[in-house]
Structures are given as C-alpha cells and as structure tokens.
Amino acid sequence: MSDADDVIDRELTMSRAMVESIAHEMRENEEVFYMGEDVADYGGIFDSTQGLLEEFGRDRIMDVPISETAYLGAAVGAAQEGMRPIAELMFVDFFGVAMDQIYNQLAKNTYMSGGNVNVPLVLTAAVGGTYNDAAQHSQTLYGTFAHIPGLKIVVPSTAYDAKGLMHNAIRDDDPVMYLFHKRLMGIGWMPAPDGPKTPVPETDYTIPFGSADVKREGADVTIVTLGLHVHRALAAAESLAEDGIDAEVVDLRTLVPLDTETIVESVRKTGRLVVVDEDYRSFGVTGEIIASVADRDLDALDAVDRVAVPDVPIPYARPMENEVIPDATDIEASVREVTSGE
Amino acid sequence: MTDRTRATDGGSGMRVAVRAAGDWEDDVDETEGIVVDWFAREGRSVQAGDTVCEIQVEKVSVDIHAPVAGTLDEIVVDEDDAFEIGDTLGWLRSE
Numbered sequence: 041m042s043d044a045d046d047v048i049d050r051e052l053t054m055s056r057a058m059v060e061s062i063a064h065e066m067r068e069n070e071e072v073f074y075m076g077e078d079v080a081d082y083g084g085i086f087d088s089t090q091g092l093l094e095e096f097g098r099d100r101i102m103d104v105p106i107s108e109t110a111y112l113g114a115a116v117g118a119a120q121e122g123m124r125p126i127a128e129l130m131f132v133d134f135f136g137v138a139m140d141q142i143y144n145q146l147a148k149n150t151y152m153s154g155g156n157v158n159v160p161l162v163l164t165a166a167v168g169g170t171y172n173d174a175a176q177h178s179q180t181l182y183g184t185f186a187h188i189p190g191l192k193i194v195v196p197s198t199a200y201d202a203k204g205l206m207h208n209a210i211r212d213d214d215p216v217m218y219l220f221h222k223r224l225m226g227i228g229w230m231p232a233p234d235g236p237k238t239p240v241p242e243t244d245y246t247i248p249f250g251s252a253d254v255k256r257e258g259a260d261v262t263i264v265t266l267g268l269h270v271h272r273a274l275a276a277a278e279s280l281a282e283d284g285i286d287a288e289v290v291d292l293r294t295l296v297p298l299d300t301e302t303i304v305e306s307v308r309k310t311g312r313l314v315v316v317d318e319d320y321r322s323f324g325v326t327g328e329i330i331a332s333v334a335d336r337d338l339d340a341l342d343a344v345d346r347v348a349v350p351d352v353p354i355p356y357a358r359p360m361e362n363e364v365i366p367d368a369t370d371i372e373a374s375v376r377e378v379t380s381g382e
Numbered sequence: 383m384t385d386r387t388r389a390t391d392g393g394s395g396m397r398v399a400v401r402a403a404g405d406w407e408d409d410v411d412e413t414e415g416i417v418v419d420w421f422a423r424e425g426r427s428v429q430a431g432d433t434v435c436e437i438q439v440e441k442v443s444v445d446i447h448a449p450v451a452g453t454l455d456e457i458v459v460d461e462d463d464a465f466e467i468g469d470t471l472g473w474l475r476s477e
Contacts, residue, residue: 049427050421053421228418228441229438237419
C-alpha cells in the first residue's frame with residue numbers, strides 16, 4: 041500500500057472501487073451477473089452498482105422483486121448450475137426473511153451434496169449505523185454470519201482493500217458474504233470519514249482472505265477491529281499518541297477465515313488487547329477474538345478489554361444512537377484503561 | 383476568482399478550469415450544489431475525460447470530468463463545500 045501511494049494518482053471512494061472490480065470480473069467472465077433490489081436503474085441505494093446497467097444491460101444487472109427468499113434462492117440455484125452470481129441484500133437486517141436460503145442452502149449445500157456442487161455466490165449487503173435509520177436498518181450482524189460454518193465473511197475498510205477483496209470474492213468457488221459499511225461508501229448524503237478513499241490501481245489485483253492488515257504500527261496496545269471502526273480506532277490512536285501511548289491498529293478485513301496469527305503476533309508485542317466492534321457485545325466478534333488469543337497464548341495477555349454495541353436495539357434518536365455505537369472517545373477510554381496498569 | 387477558464391502564468395502548460403457545468407444544467411432548478419468527492423489531490427496527474435470530482439445538485443450526483451490531461455493544480459471548492467452552478471471547482475495545468 042505505501043509503495044502504491046507514490047505512483048497511483050487517482051483516488052477512489054469505496055463504492056467506486058467495488059464497482060470497478062465487479063465490472064472487470066463481468067467483462068472477463070460472462071457467468072458473472074448481479075441481482076438485487078434497486079441495483080439496476082438506481083445503481084444500488086448505497087452506490088454499490090453505480091453505472092453497471094449502462095455497460096452490461098438488464099440480463100446481467102437485474103432488479104428483483106422484493107422477496108429476498110425468492111431471489112437469494114434463485115441465486116443459490118444459479119451458482120450451483122455454474123453461474124457466478126453476485127446477489128445483494130439491500131440491508132443486512134433483511135436477512136431474516138431469507139434465513140433458510142442463507143443458513144441452510146447457501147452455507148450447507150456443498151457439504152450436503154458430498155462436494156458434488158459448489159456455490160460460488162457473493163452475497164453483498166450494506167451494514168452499519170451512524171445515520172439514524174433505527175433498529176431494523178442499522179445493524180452489522182457480523183457475528184450472526186461468521187458463526188455458521190460454510191460462509192466466508194469479508195468486511196472492507198478502504199477502497200484499496202474493497203477492490204482486491206471483491207476480486208477475490210468473485211473468483212472464490214465457495215459462498216462469500218461481502219459486508220460493506222454504508223458510512224464508508226463515499227455517498228453524498230452520508231459523508232465518509234477521511235481514510236476509506238485511497239489510491240486504487242486501475243488493474244485487477246486480489247487480497248487473499250484471512251490476511252489481516254496492520255493499519256498502524258504501535259508498541260503499547262493492540263486494537264483489533266474492522267469496517268468503519270478501523271477509522272475510529274486510527275483517530276483514537278492519533279489522539280493517544282499525543283499522550284505517548286503508541287497503539288497498533290489491526291484491520292481484520294475478513295472474519296472467516298480469521299487471521300489469528302497476525303493478532304497473536306501483535307499481542308505478544310504489546311501485551312494489551314482492545315477489540316472494537318459495531319456488532320452487539322454478547323456472543324460476537326469481541327468475545328471470539330479475545331478467546332482465540334487466550335487459546336493460543338494466554339500468557340501474552342497482560343490486559344484486555346472490549347468495546348462494542350451494548351445488547352440493545354440500535355436507537356433511532358441521534359444522541360441515543362451516538363451513545364450506543366462506539367466512537368473514537370470510547371476506544372481511547374478503553375485503551376487508557378488497559379494501559380493504566382503500570 | 384476570474385471568469386476566464388484558461389490562463390497562462392508563464393510556467394509550463396496552461397491553467398484550465400474544472401467547472402461545475404454540463405448538459406445536466408438544463409435539468410435542474412437549483413442554482414447551488416456541493417462537492418462530494420475529489421478523486422485526485424493537488425499535484426497529481428489526470429487524463430482527459432477522467433472523473434476528477436463528484437458533485438451533488440438537487441440530491442443527484444454528477445461526475446465532473448477533466449477537460450484536458452495534466453496535473454491538478456488547485457482545488458478551489460473543497461469536499462462538502464457549496465458552489466454556484468458554473469463556478470470553477472479547481473484548476474488543471476495542461477501537459
């Protein structure tokens with residue numbers, strides 16, 4: 041990434057980087073197509089398919105009726121028959137109506153068929169809050185999907201990562217859930233923080249799954265996070281640096297497979313672990329990461345904490361939503377707590 | 383800000399304005415817009431026709447393309463700032 045900064049002049053938003061990789065794969069392989077609600081004429085309500093209809097037409101960029109169970113079932117079938125569908129669940133919160141298609145068909149059909157069928161489907165979905173859309177349109181639900189065997193889970197935090205991970209997702213022969221955070225897409229009515237817009241090569245490239253990225257090196261504490269909270273953790277790290285606390289920020293990039301190696305290596309260096317997640321606190325990413333480190337090297341952990349959404353529905357009202365979704369100040373406070381021991 | 387869209391200052395190349403203008407102007411009633419994103423930083427090179435920035439007018443996004451190849455010399459209207467339709471958003475220095 042750092043050597044790329046010198047030579048790449050153009051920068052892209054995360055949505056444009058995703059679209060560029062999808063368009064590339066569609067040109068290379070006629071089996072790749074995109075289906076979802078408002079993905080054709082509208083270009084995706086979070087710009088996930090902006091401009092694709094003009095190039096590829098309605099046979100390959102398909103608007104579907106509002107029945108997630110019908111079109112996700114159709115996408116699973118198309119994948120099993122040899123096509124490479126990308127199906128978009130407009131908000132991840134809507135997974136409930138298609139839970140059998142996702143949990144029992146998509147995730148398990150390769151296993152249930154004794155390996156006779158592959159399901160090379162990319163299921164994209166918008167995740168996350170911070171814009172007052174209330175409890176049924178603001179969840180991330182990372183843990184809900186990482187929990188079930190059979191799904192790979194991708195959560196990009198920058199345009200560079202989004203493009204490379206999308207290339208890898210479409211070329212993967214197994215089901216991949218690609219969860220993009222609305223706040224990172226770079227859309228006009230929901231300004232992104234500084235950070236997700238990065239230099240992006242025009243050529244195709246892949247980022248392998250299960251490779252976490254150290255977004256900031258530091259010696260005193262390891263902050264493990266993903267998605268929007270990579271940028272909030274980096275902001276917290278900048279502020280902590282002013283007080284001489286040197287935080288390392290590890291961006292998971294994929295939850296399944298999980299790069300435990302990079303996390304443990306970082307914790308062995310710093311001795312302190314703070315896990316930050318925009319999903320609910322209980323039975324989720326934070327507990328899993330901490331348990332994985334404890335399993336591998338309990339002695340490496342001098343202090344540990346987690347920062348996540350408390351176990352409540354995401355409120356609609358702005359001050360209340362801001363209260364429950366972790367911000368840079370919450371991350372800072374947690375880091376100060378775990379580093380105050382000496 | 384000058385009304386001229388091209389100016390020379392004796393250096394290499396010519397300064398060419400990137401303006402908030404295009405065919406879409408006929409379709410809007412609003413006279414103001416905001417800059418959503420710049421896709422190059424000052425000093426970086428762009429090709430003619432590249433999308434250099436995205437603006438939003440009446441909640442509709444519009445891509446603004448580089449009129450010539452060159453380097454982005456100056457960003458006049460920053461991200462999230464407002465402009466009047468027809469304004470100069472930035473300056474390119476042609477190759």
